[in-house]
Amino acid sequence: VKIRVLGSAAGGGFPQWNCGCANCSAARAGSANVRARTQESVAISADGDSWFLLNASPEVRAQIESFPPLHPRATRHSPIAGVVLTNGDLDHCLGLLCLREWQPLRVYATAAVRDGFMDDNALARTLQRFDGQLHWLPLVLGQATPLLRADGSASGLTLEAVAAPGKLPLHLEASRAESAEDNIGLWVRQEGSPHALAYFPGVGAYRPYVFAVLERAAACFFDGTFWSSDELIRLELGGKRAEDMAHWPVGGADGSLQRLGGLAQVARRILIHVNNTNPLLREDSPEHTALRAAGVELAYDGLELEL
Amino acid sequence: VKIRVLGSAAGGGFPQWNCGCANCSAARAGSANVRARTQESVAISADGDSWFLLNASPEVRAQIESFPPLHPRATRHSPIAGVVLTNGDLDHCLGLLCLREWQPLRVYATAAVRDGFMDDNALARTLQRFDGQLHWLPLVLGQATPLLRADGSASGLTLEAVAAPGKLPLHLEASRAESAEDNIGLWVRQEGSPHALAYFPGVGAYRPYVFAVLERAAACFFDGTFWSSDELIRLELGGKRAEDMAHWPVGGADGSLQRLGGLAQVARRILIHVNNTNPLLREDSPEHTALRAAGVELAYDGLELEL
Numbered sequence: 001v002k003i004r005v006l007g008s009a010a011g012g013g014f015p016q017w018n019c020g021c022a023n024c025s026a027a028r029a030g031s032a033n034v035r036a037r038t039q040e041s042v043a044i045s046a047d048g049d050s051w052f053l054l055n056a057s058p059e060v061r062a063q064i065e066s067f068p069p070l071h072p073r074a075t076r077h078s079p080i081a082g083v084v085l086t087n088g089d090l091d092h093c094l095g096l097l098c099l100r101e102w103q104p105l106r107v108y109a110t111a112a113v114r115d116g117f118m119d120d121n122a123l124a125r126t127l128q129r130f131d132g133q134l135h136w137l138p139l140v141l142g143q144a145t146p147l148l149r150a151d152g153s154a155s156g157l158t159l160e161a162v163a164a165p166g167k168l169p170l171h172l173e174a175s176r177a178e179s180a181e182d183n184i185g186l187w188v189r190q191e192g193s194p195h196a197l198a199y200f201p202g203v204g205a206y207r208p209y210v211f212a213v214l215e216r217a218a219a220c221f222f223d224g225t226f227w228s229s230d231e232l233i234r235l236e237l238g239g240k241r242a243e244d245m246a247h248w249p250v251g252g253a254d255g256s257l258q259r260l261g262g263l264a265q266v267a268r269r270i271l272i273h274v275n276n277t278n279p280l281l282r283e284d285s286p287e288h289t290a291l292r293a294a295g296v297e298l299a300y301d302g303l304e305l306e307l
Numbered sequence: 308v309k310i311r312v313l314g315s316a317a318g319g320g321f322p323q324w325n326c327g328c329a330n331c332s333a334a335r336a337g338s339a340n341v342r343a344r345t346q347e348s349v350a351i352s353a354d355g356d357s358w359f360l361l362n363a364s365p366e367v368r369a370q371i372e373s374f375p376p377l378h379p380r381a382t383r384h385s386p387i388a389g390v391v392l393t394n395g396d397l398d399h400c401l402g403l404l405c406l407r408e409w410q411p412l413r414v415y416a417t418a419a420v421r422d423g424f425m426d427d428n429a430l431a432r433t434l435q436r437f438d439g440q441l442h443w444l445p446l447v448l449g450q451a452t453p454l455l456r457a458d459g460s461a462s463g464l465t466l467e468a469v470a471a472p473g474k475l476p477l478h479l480e481a482s483r484a485e486s487a488e489d490n491i492g493l494w495v496r497q498e499g500s501p502h503a504l505a506y507f508p509g510v511g512a513y514r515p516y517v518f519a520v521l522e523r524a525a526a527c528f529f530d531g532t533f534w535s536s537d538e539l540i541r542l543e544l545g546g547k548r549a550e551d552m553a554h555w556p557v558g559g560a561d562g563s564l565q566r567l568g569g570l571a572q573v574a575r576r577i578l579i580h581v582n583n584t585n586p587l588l589r590e591d592s593p594e595h596t597a598l599r600a601a602g603v604e605l606a607y608d609g610l611e612l613e614l
Binding site: 016018019064065094101103119170172174235236 | 319322324331366368369371372378380381382404405407409410423427430431432476478481482542
């Protein structure tokens with residue numbers, strides 16, 4: 001599997017438009033120890049020809065331009081054969097509305113995520129300009145789904161949706177019932193390869209069954225949103241704890257780093273969906289040093305790997 | 308009035324994600340005669356302290372980062388005191404959904420544009436996380452509206468909405484009734500200054516009353532979407548004529564350039580909202596030469612002027 005990180009920040013990006021915290025200020029000042037990041041999205045491909053986006057960030061246009069294999073190869077064309085959604089958060093879905101201009105689009109998502117996006121959403125009609133423009137393919141928990149090339153043939157990649165502790169998107173909390181399908185991780189395999197990718201950008205808490213998946217992967221991306229539970233509270237940026245937003249903090253005795261550090265058999269363990277306030281974003285921070293000491297990496301825009 | 312062009316392309320930007328036309332290919336190749344452009348949005352300010360966005364493009368995050376006066380000046384802050392919408396097209400409105408993260412937001416729009424965005428739109432609830440987060444202020448045709456600083460005081464700028472020939476956004480065509488408020492131009496004045504700005508990024512046809520407004524301006528931005536009526540048809544990129552999309556072509560005997568060229572009393576006449584297929588984007592094209600010969604400019608991202 002060819003993998004390219006298009007964006008590695010949580011919703012709002014880094015720096016965030018209305019944030020002047022130390023991290024955001026350092027990024028704007030061009031500090032050598034801090035890299036700006038767009039919002040989380042990863043491109044994957046079996047053959048380097050057909051590509052799939054894991055989540056469609058609001059910044060998808062710039063992200064496509066940043067990676068030449070995603071550029072069109074004809075007057076009207078896109079090598080992007082499909083988009084996979086891990087939940088209905090706006091930082092994962094808003095980019096769908098930018099992938100219009102009369103281009104057919106396959107979107108892989110659970111029924112809950114699909115309905116959360118399509119119900120009560122007149123904006124989505126921009127993707128329904130002709131019959132078949134928007135084609136939803138269902139992800140069912142625990143069931144393998146082949147990713148298709150634009151011509152409908154098998155791309156060589158299959159994925160399986162794994163329920164992950166999460167929550168409804170903020171804008172749907174009052175209107176929809178919760179479901180185990182609201183937030184998923186992905187188990188991605190390439191035909192003929194023993195090496196799997198686990199993609200879990202949002203994980204609200206420790207679950208043994210999630211780690212039973214991770215430990216079989218050759219590489220995993222994992223929720224790196226917050227370092228600590230009270231990160232926003234201490235910066236006086238809001239009254240919510242990380243867990244209230246369904247993000248398991250990385251740091252501390254009960255943090256995800258303790259668990260991820262133990263997965264030495266997973267060659268690449270990479271944090272993604274990093275919030276602008278996370279001290280990991282400063283590469284000279286003690287938190288970043290602790291991360292590297294545990295054998296865990298921090299995703300950045302442009303990171304590539306191949307399994 | 309201080310004016311900064313944040314983005315100058317039509318919907319889809321330049322290059323456009325699924326377009327490999329000669330223009331887009333040249334932009335990707337870094338041709339010296341072609342500049343990449345983000346989607347149309349302009350920032351204005353009376354004092355350089357409080358700023359207002361004319362339209363909120365999907366690329367608003369990168370556009371804010373590109374212009375330091377729009378950066379926050381405290382841990383939670385934005386110098387953006389409001390957003391003005393000229394119509395409900397997604398390339399003008401989608402950016403509103405990126406201006407969240409618990410920041411109050413004033414949006415100035417006609418009732419038709421406001422309702423077109425808010426009705427049947429669960430995504431907009433991301434801007435309703437607390438009472439007063441999203442505050443719509445009505446623009447009424449022919450009536451002056453003061454633009455307010457964040458603290459509610461007068462910013463020194465007033466604007467007046469002028470009906471412009473247009474149409475409903477594509478995604479609302481089937482569901483809403485047409486109104487003269489669907490598409491407007493803006494007449495922007497600064498207190499104490501004799502110099503006005505006219506902002507008309509979408510104009511579907513010639514109207515004497517629009518030109519009666521333009522001719523009194525010190526600077527005007529005008530619809531530069533298409534050079535010719537059959538631009539997309541000739542490139543085999545769609546069956547629609549420019550006029551079907553409510554954009555008056557720039558070129559030809561009946562084009563807007565003939566009219567704009569006659570407005571020699573308007574010191575700056577600037578085309579904006581330029582589609583990726585428009586030959587004006589090639590600065591060595593005969594069309595671009597004709598534009599300059601008529602005393603008309605082409606907006607680019609980063610262009611600044613002051614009236």
